[in-house]
Amino acid sequence: xxxFLSLHxxxxxxxxxxxxxxxEGFTHLIPFAAGHEIVRQRKRDLTLVRMTxxxxxxxxxxxxxxxxxxxxWGGNPGVGSLHRLRDAVEHAWPRALEIEEHSHAAMATxxxxxxxxxxCAVLRxxxxxxxxxHNTNIRSxxxxxxxxxxxxxxxxxxxxxxxxxxxxxxxxxxxxEGITGVQKEVVLAARSAIVTVEEIVADLRAPxxxxxxxxxWTITAVVEAPGGARPSYAHGYYARDNAFYIxxxxxxxxxDEFTRWMHxxxxxxxxxxxx
Amino acid sequence: xxxxxxxxxxxxxxxxxxxxxxxxxxxxxxAPSLACNLARLTHAPDITLIYESGTVGARPDxxxxxxxxPELCETARTTVxxxxxxxxxxxxxxxxxxxxxxAQLDRFANINSSVIGPYDQPRVRLPGGGGAPEIAALCRxxxxxxxxxxxxxxxxxxxxxxxxxxxxxxxxxxxxxxxAGPTLVITDLCVMRPDPTTKELVVTAxxxxxxxxxxxxxxxxxxxxxxxxxxxxxxxxxxLSTLRxxxxxxxxAHSARVIPSERxxxxxxxxxxxx
Numbered sequence: 001x002x003x004f005l006s007l008h009x010x011x012x013x014x015x016x017x018x019x020x021x022x023x024e025g026f027t028h029l030i031p032f033a034a035g036h037e038i039v040r041q042r043k044r045d046l047t048l049v050r051m052t053x054x055x056x057x058x059x060x061x062x063x064x065x066x067x068x069x070x071x072x073w074g075g076n077p078g079v080g081s082l083h084r085l086r087d088a089v090e091h092a093w094p095r096a097l098e099i100e101e102h103s104h105a106a107m108a109t110x111x112x113x114x115x116x117x118x119x120c121a122v123l124r125x126x127x128x129x130x131x132x133x134h135n136t137n138i139r140s141x142x143x144x145x146x147x148x149x150x151x152x153x154x155x156x157x158x159x160x161x162x163x164x165x166x167x168x169x170x171x172x173x174x175x176x177e178g179i180t181g182v183q184k185e186v187v188l189a190a191r192s193a194i195v196t197v198e199e200i201v202a203d204l205r206a207p208x209x210x211x212x213x214x215x216x217w218t219i220t221a222v223v224e225a226p227g228g229a230r231p232s233y234a235h236g237y238y239a240r241d242n243a244f245y246i247x248x249x250x251x252x253x254x255x256d257e258f259t260r261w262m263h264x265x266x267x268x269x270x271x272x273x274x275x
Numbered sequence: 276x277x278x279x280x281x282x283x284x285x286x287x288x289x290x291x292x293x294x295x296x297x298x299x300x301x302x303x304x305x306a307p308s309l310a311c312n313l314a315r316l317t318h319a320p321d322i323t324l325i326y327e328s329g330t331v332g333a334r335p336d337x338x339x340x341x342x343x344x345p346e347l348c349e350t351a352r353t354t355v356x357x358x359x360x361x362x363x364x365x366x367x368x369x370x371x372x373x374x375x376x377x378a379q380l381d382r383f384a385n386i387n388s389s390v391i392g393p394y395d396q397p398r399v400r401l402p403g404g405g406g407a408p409e410i411a412a413l414c415r416x417x418x419x420x421x422x423x424x425x426x427x428x429x430x431x432x433x434x435x436x437x438x439x440x441x442x443x444x445x446x447x448x449x450x451x452x453x454x455a456g457p458t459l460v461i462t463d464l465c466v467m468r469p470d471p472t473t474k475e476l477v478v479t480a481x482x483x484x485x486x487x488x489x490x491x492x493x494x495x496x497x498x499x500x501x502x503x504x505x506x507x508x509x510x511x512x513x514x515l516s517t518l519r520x521x522x523x524x525x526x527x528a529h530s531a532r533v534i535p536s537e538r539x540x541x542x543x544x545x546x547x548x549x550x
Contacts, residue, residue: 026328026329026342026343026357027328027341027342027343027344028328028343028345028348051357052405071403072403072404072405073402073403073404073405073406074400074402074403075401075402075403077304077340077341077342077343078304078305078339078340078341079340081400081401081402082402085400086399086400089397089400090397090398090399090400101389101403101404103404103405103406103407103408103409104327104357104361104404104405104406104409105361105362105365105366105406105408105409108357108358108360108361108362109358109361109362111358112358112362123361123362123366123409124366124409124412124413125366125408125409125412126408126409127408127412127438127450127451127452128385128412128435128438128441128446128447128450128452129404129408129435129436129437129438130389130394130434130435130436131389131404131408131436134394134395148451149451178345178348178354179328179329179330179343179347179348179354180329180354180356180357181328181329181343181356181357182356182357182358184356185356185358233345235345235348239345240340240341240344240345242340242341242344242528242529242531243529243530243531245340245341246340246529246530
């Protein structure tokens, strides 16, 4: 049965050093509060998986939590570089970072394969791209019916998935609305899944019989973390803080400025300042 | 007659004009998104804009900063998951035009958005391909819009993230790619199209006031010019005012900080309206 845990206890229990962790949310519902708790607990040697590393992985990488990154687009959307990710790849600061780089189409279908319990995903992908030469996990198979060569990538099966959602009911069923990204797939693909939510309610108020709901028996732990997706957003609750995404460019550009910011806003803040 | 305008405005307007009302367009963030929304607000009101976050038929009032801003989901006809977006809509062959940008483009319209320098020891680690490798291969055709400099328009890209015409000629069909590829490149100086046989990019139109010498000085290969060579129509007063209104609304929206204390009681999904 789903456990209801504090953010501290959920991260302490399910994110051991060295594990493979996927914090997902495609621009929307990015689990920042959970990422910050990983930083506070000084987790190390993580393999971080995420299609768009975004500011949250820039922070985790810059704070030395990651050994490896599996990703498909590593920028600050509409703004520019993720400077901590760049510094790690270009100068091994604060430590060397191994990368496994894919395209979005491949990672999305690799999550779906993970959810479906398949060993690999097949797609018409990577045609002519040099990515193939630099990632041994991009291979090809021949369709047994048509003979067409198709790209194949291994299914993504993280040790733990962490996503944010609008709400859970008291039994631990979770409702996700808006841009759902790969939220459902990553939860079903992972060995355990932590969901942080804006609120825990008596009634989910699902707006349609086709609403995206994760039943409680697919979720390991539910954590109430209002504001837990800021500065990304939660559809129906608060907007994306685009001004902060723009401001992050100068905060993260310099190692000392970044470290100061993380100390002030994350490490020395026992509770999320935004919550 | 028209007012003074910048070369960046000319690029956006020239790109917008190439889109048709019945196009189904896969939109990249930045210059592509600007051109596509300008087309929608001028001559192509019914154009279908699809963003890789899963929003199908988005009609945003301000330009999104990221590929998954609330504005896109709020105004879309439907929002699908990211695996569905790439599998059913892009790979399924339902997109007429893919609109891409990049850091480097070469004379066969291959795009680099991955690294400057060697992959394992990059001088500059760029964000990566995201959706572009498959957009480039699976849309019926692609348009590329990017500012033209000698550094960005190179003889050969450091890394092929998204395949254009490879080494030219029939390279696409030799790889089994069935789509037309990059049929148009729109810059702040000119419009280029691939030569029908060699597939090398050839300048087919100059923007008003731009000389052949200027184009040659900003191109990293000995660029050829079509004969006859067209001149782009200057922006109309309506195109310019629509573009500037859109950019003004966007700048106001993106500079508005979302105040954390609004929290869950706030249902305001548009940061701009709080300004």
